[in-house]
Amino acid sequence: xxxxxxxxxxxxxxxxxxxxxxxxxxxxxxxxxxxxxxxxxxxxxxxxxxxxxxxxxxxxxxxxxxxxxxxxxxxxxxxxxxxxxxxxxxxxxxxxxxxxxxxxxxxxxxxxxxxxxxxxxxxxxxxxxxxxxxxxxxxxxxxxxxxxxxxxxxxxxxxxxxxxxxxxxxxxxxxxxxxxxxxxxxxxxxxxxxxxxxxxxxxxxxxxxxxxxxxxxxxxxxxxxxxxxxxxxxxxxxxxxxxxxxxxxxxxxxxxxxxxxxxxxxxxxxxxxxxxxxxxxxxxxxxxxxxxxxxxxxxxxxxxxxxxxxxxxxxxxxxxxxxxxxxxxxxxxxxxx
Amino acid sequence: xxxxxxxxxxxxxxxxxxxxxxxxxxxxxxxxxxxxxxxxxxxxxxxxxxxxxxxxxxxxxxxxxxxxxxxxxxxxxxxxxxxxxxxxxxxxxxxxxxxxxxxxxxxxxxxxxxxxxxxxxxxxxxxxxxxxxxxxxxxxxxxxxxxxxxxxxxxxxxxxxxxxxxxxxxxxxxxxxxxxxxxxxxxxxxxxxxxxxxxxxxxxxxxxxxxxxxxxxxxxxxxxxxxxxxxxxxxxxxxxxxxxxxxxxxxxxxxxxxxxxxxxxxxxxxxxxxxxxxxxxxxxxxxxxxxxxxxxxxxxxxxxxxxxxxxxxxxxxxxxxxxxxxxxxxxxxxxxxxxxxxxxxxxxxxxxxxxxxxxxxxxxxxxxxxxxxxxxxxxxxxxxxxxxxxxxxxxxxxxxxxxxxxxxxxxxxxxxxxxxxxxxxxxxxxxxxxxxxxxxxxxxxxxxxxxxxxxxxxxxxxxxxxxxxxxxxxxxxxxxxxxxxxxxxxxxxxxxxxxxxxxxxxxxxxxxxxxxxxxxxxxxxxxxxxxxxxxxxxxxxxxxxxxxxxxxxxxxxxxxxx
Numbered sequence: 021x022x023x024x025x026x027x028x029x030x031x032x033x034x035x036x037x038x039x040x041x042x043x044x045x046x047x048x049x050x051x052x053x054x055x056x057x058x059x060x061x062x063x064x065x066x067x068x069x070x071x072x073x074x075x076x077x078x079x080x081x082x083x084x085x086x087x088x089x090x091x092x093x094x095x096x097x098x099x100x101x102x103x104x105x106x107x108x109x110x111x112x113x114x115x116x117x118x119x120x121x122x123x124x125x126x127x128x129x130x131x132x133x134x135x136x137x138x139x140x141x142x143x144x145x146x147x148x149x150x151x152x153x154x155x156x157x158x159x160x161x162x163x164x165x166x167x168x169x170x171x172x173x174x175x176x177x178x179x180x181x182x183x184x185x186x187x188x189x190x191x192x193x194x195x196x197x198x199x200x201x202x203x204x205x206x207x208x209x210x211x212x213x214x215x216x217x218x219x220x221x222x223x224x225x226x227x228x229x230x231x232x233x234x235x236x237x238x239x240x241x242x243x244x245x246x247x248x249x250x251x252x253x254x255x256x257x258x259x260x261x262x263x264x265x266x267x268x269x270x271x272x273x274x275x276x277x278x279x280x281x282x283x284x285x286x287x288x289x290x291x292x293x294x295x296x297x298x299x300x301x302x303x304x305x306x307x308x309x310x311x312x313x314x315x316x317x318x319x320x321x322x323x324x325x326x327x328x329x330x331x332x333x334x335x336x337x338x339x340x341x342x343x344x345x346x347x348x349x350x351x352x353x354x355x356x357x
Numbered sequence: 358x359x360x361x362x363x364x365x366x367x368x369x370x371x372x373x374x375x376x377x378x379x380x381x382x383x384x385x386x387x388x389x390x391x392x393x394x395x396x397x398x399x400x401x402x403x404x405x406x407x408x409x410x411x412x413x414x415x416x417x418x419x420x421x422x423x424x425x426x427x428x429x430x431x432x433x434x435x436x437x438x439x440x441x442x443x444x445x446x447x448x449x450x451x452x453x454x455x456x457x458x459x460x461x462x463x464x465x466x467x468x469x470x471x472x473x474x475x476x477x478x479x480x481x482x483x484x485x486x487x488x489x490x491x492x493x494x495x496x497x498x499x500x501x502x503x504x505x506x507x508x509x510x511x512x513x514x515x516x517x518x519x520x521x522x523x524x525x526x527x528x529x530x531x532x533x534x535x536x537x538x539x540x541x542x543x544x545x546x547x548x549x550x551x552x553x554x555x556x557x558x559x560x561x562x563x564x565x566x567x568x569x570x571x572x573x574x575x576x577x578x579x580x581x582x583x584x585x586x587x588x589x590x591x592x593x594x595x596x597x598x599x600x601x602x603x604x605x606x607x608x609x610x611x612x613x614x615x616x617x618x619x620x621x622x623x624x625x626x627x628x629x630x631x632x633x634x635x636x637x638x639x640x641x642x643x644x645x646x647x648x649x650x651x652x653x654x655x656x657x658x659x660x661x662x663x664x665x666x667x668x669x670x671x672x673x674x675x676x677x678x679x680x681x682x683x684x685x686x687x688x689x690x691x692x693x694x695x696x697x698x699x700x701x702x703x704x705x706x707x708x709x710x711x712x713x714x715x716x717x718x719x720x721x722x723x724x725x726x727x728x729x730x731x732x733x734x735x736x737x738x739x740x741x742x743x744x745x746x747x748x749x750x751x752x753x754x755x756x757x758x759x760x761x762x763x764x765x766x767x768x769x770x771x772x773x774x775x776x777x778x779x780x781x782x783x784x785x786x787x788x789x790x791x792x793x794x795x796x797x798x799x800x801x802x803x804x805x806x807x808x809x810x811x812x813x814x815x816x817x818x819x820x821x822x823x824x825x826x827x828x829x830x831x832x833x834x835x836x837x838x839x840x841x842x843x844x845x846x847x848x849x850x851x852x853x854x855x856x857x858x859x860x861x862x863x864x865x866x867x868x869x870x871x872x873x874x875x876x877x878x879x880x881x882x883x884x885x886x887x888x889x890x891x892x893x894x895x896x897x898x899x900x901x902x903x904x905x906x907x908x909x910x911x912x913x914x915x916x917x918x919x
Binding site: 110 | 414417418419422484485486500501502503511590591592594598601602604605606607608610688751754755758759762763765766769779781782785786861864865866867868869870871872876880881883888
């Protein structure tokens with residue numbers, strides 16, 4: 021009996037899907053949720069006949085890739101947040117891609133100079149304001165958040181969330197560390213409550229009257245509007261593109277890289293080319309209300325109605341370089357405390 | 358008082374040993390421990406190579422808060438789980454009241470609810486826009502959040518409640534098993550010597566049950582220490598948040614491993630202290646299955662109190678979250694139904710079942726080897742093999758990748774050099790890696806409970822069996838395992854349900870396109886879309902219920918009840 025059981029287990033273990041290396045496939049390590057990628061990957065398979073395989077996790081995939089070394093089955097890594105992408109470059113886990121198609125699709129400031137990563141979408145870090153309690157034009161920059169009139173009126177998620185860390189990094193890049201720290205202290209002094217929850221929760225908090233201003237990524241708002249049950253909440257807020265009239269709104273990216281060890285390199289490059297193409301970029305914009313990285317594809321529908329976004333031209337690399345300073349600065353201010 | 362229940366250690370090992378056979382047990386225990394401890398040692402190894410020294414910065418800024426919050430959270434959850442777990446275990450074991458049989462297994466149900474799910478559910482119920490506050494506003498005519506005070510669910514207290522509600526079953530299960538194994542005559546003796554029922558509970562029953570309760574409580578505390586989902590969502594600043602911050606935001610895996618190591622030491626000290634404090638106690642219960650438990654017959658009001666004590670944790674830990682999930686699942690059914698559910702459910706059941714059997718097998722091997730060979734070395738081995746539980750899942754996952762991928766690449770290199778072909782990755786990224794990770798993580802559960810139950814079997818049993826010519830192995834199968842049946846089933850159940858809920862290690866280690874119920878739930882929950890994951894969450898809970906009912910029956914049947 022015990023032997024039979026052991027045999028059954030052994031068979032079942034070896035029968036589970038092994039890492040695919042056969043032709044006609046591409047293997048993806050993704051820091052983005054698989055269901056968000058699904059429509060894109062399906063379109064890719066429809067067009068090319070290449071099957072896609074995904075592992076999604078929020079952490080640890082870079083370590084897995086690193087340890088698997090030359091035998092890693094992963095062909096591409098899909099990431100959000102420039103700092104995380106930069107980590108792959110620094111650990112020398114990703115390879116250069118030189119594809120005319122991709123270089124034409126993705127503007128220079130949204131890709132690595134040697135093609136070690138490419139942005140696929142951008143997302144603005146916006147200020148949401150209460151329709152009832154904040155007048156239009158009352159706030160227009162990140163710097164305004166420290167104004168004393170907002171005391172007890174601002175909500176944000178944890179300062180340590182990558183999106184907030186990147187915003188602080190950009191403040192360091194523009195104003196220097198000392199000024200950035202003053203700024204963050206100022207924001208903290210105006211908080212209505214301890215940082216908590218996700219970006220959607222901050223929009224909810226405005227609808228509830230807990231606060232009047234909140235920081236959040238654009239697509240969370242878009243996705244709330246698309247959800248019947250959440251729409252009434254989202255409709256209570258206006259959105260502001262901060263610093264639209266000076267340096268531009270802080271943006272972060274989601275991106276893709278080819279791995280050093282990619283066993284299906286040609287397919288991987290095809291995937292990168294496809295994802296940067298207008299048809300795929302349109303899916304990104306429509307399904308997840310993000311801003312396409314390909315300038316040929318204009319935001320559609322709802323996202324277009326929000327008005328034009330003027331993105332900060334600060335190089336993404338510089339934001340990544342400031343990450344550690346930003347994290348320490350956030351600790352010093354004790355933003356979450 | 359302790360003299361009643363304990364005696365000096367009679368030195369089980371020496372007279373029993375036929376040297377050769379016991380050596381075999383020891384060697385197998387050694388090898389098993391070495392393999393199981395690999396991931397933990399990998400993390401310790403990482404801790405030697407931080408990118409930079411994180412401690413000065415941490416100490417200057419957030420460390421004091423991380424530490425105090427962690428300790429407060431652990432104390433809070435510890436007290437809450439002890440109160441709920443012991444009171445309910447005592448009630449269903451010793452008191453007769455309406456619904457007792459139902460509560461026997463139903464009290465385990467909250468265990469099937471992952472902490473991060475219950476946290477999401479209560480937040481959606483209790484926050485401003487939720488039905489509770491909405492109703493209050495309508496009754497009292499309040500206009501906005503400024504008009505009234507309402508307890509903040511996203512707080513340390515909230516986290517204690519959430520984690521406590523789903524973890525108390527550890528204490529309940531082990532406490533109940535211990536209460537059931539106690540000889541009723543001890544209780545009768547205490548009563549006849551003039552102690553009240555309550556005094557007997559604290560002076561006789563609890564001290565005897567202490568090893569089992571300590572195992573349950575230490576599992577609760579380790580799981581609390583490792584919780585990331587709930588504390589992250591509630592913004593409760595524990596050491597685990599600091600660890601992930603160091604890893605993900607500062608990109609300093611070595612520094613994160615140092616924090617994990619610190620947490621590990623924390624746990625080791627805690628467990629050692631507990632053991633040290635009862636070092637002089639050696640407890641043997643000459644359990645007699647023919648001697649039935651006589652439950653108290655009680656007045657009606659007292660029966661109602663028992664009922665209430667059992668109903669409260671069930672309602673808050675299971676019925677309310679279950680009903681809420683059910684409601685969302687219904688509302689969002691069209692968006693959330695997915696034909697892959699059956700495959701995901703199978704994956705979860707298969708992985709959890711395999712891991713539960715493996716951990717049980719190894720747990721018995723280790724605990725029994727220690728019984729045969731009760732030396733300091735064996736004790737250290739036992740502790741080493743249990744360390745995986747004291748480490749956050751994601752960190753442990755990296756610890757699992759290191760030896761597995763290391764072996765794969767070494768073997769691949771060998772094959773390339775000598776035979777000219779590549780074997781690629783044989784273990785890394787397969788279901789084997791997942792089962793291995795689960796085993797490493799949850800061995801503490803099975804080894805701990807088997808060990809504590811074995812300790813209660815008097816060595817005279819071994820002596821009798823061995824003097825009749827049985828080998829240690831045969832003695833185990835013929836004597837110990839039948840006596841341990843309840844404990845074995847309990848241990849397997851706990852590991853099974855734990856594996857069903859396991860998330861961080863599964864995410865990192867799984868093969869391509871491989872979803873368990875937990876990973877499927879997570880991809881929505883992590884995107885702030887709990888509604889879409891209500892249905893699979895419900896399936897995790899339901900899939901956990903079936904084994905809970907089956908196994909709870911088997912535990913009850915292990916002892917004749919009257």
